[in-house]
Amino acid sequence: MTNAITVSICNEVLRAILEGAKRVYPRESILLLRGKRKKGLIEVSDLVVPPFATRGLRFSSVPLHTLPMDFSIVGTVHSHPSGNVNPSHADLTHAFGSIIMIVGYPYQDEHNVAVYNHDGEKLALNVTEP
Numbered sequence: 001m002t003n004a005i006t007v008s009i010c011n012e013v014l015r016a017i018l019e020g021a022k023r024v025y026p027r028e029s030i031l032l033l034r035g036k037r038k039k040g041l042i043e044v045s046d047l048v049v050p051p052f053a054t055r056g057l058r059f060s061s062v063p064l065h066t067l068p069m070d071f072s073i074v075g076t077v078h079s080h081p082s083g084n085v086n087p088s089h090a091d092l093t094h095a096f097g098s099i100i101m102i103v104g105y106p107y108q109d110e111h112n113v114a115v116y117n118h119d120g121e122k123l124a125l126n127v128t129e130p
């Protein structure tokens, strides 16, 4: 892989994502990921609720192009109530930021999480302790 990027996320932030996804199940949840880009590494540090009503919207219906330009946003995370963590065609074409994180039902732990670049290539995910 030429563009190997590792995504790192702290366990606490990951838990918040999984809890949020459980709360809106069987609908989809979507959040913005805030963090830092370094060489070969994207560190996710925070979650941002998109500036519009999001509960239960399908990812592909979210008007991401209307978001303000914010370079601290490194990507998005949304849930797949089906449990399948593969990105859909719409997920890739509607991507905002560098990374697309997908959490799949039952939203238990990092085994229900996958992260991709815009080409749909799976990226390594490193879960860190706070």
Ligand SMILES: [Zn+2]
Residues within 6 Å of the ligand: 059, 078, 079, 080, 087, 088, 091, 102
């Ligand atoms: Zn999706």
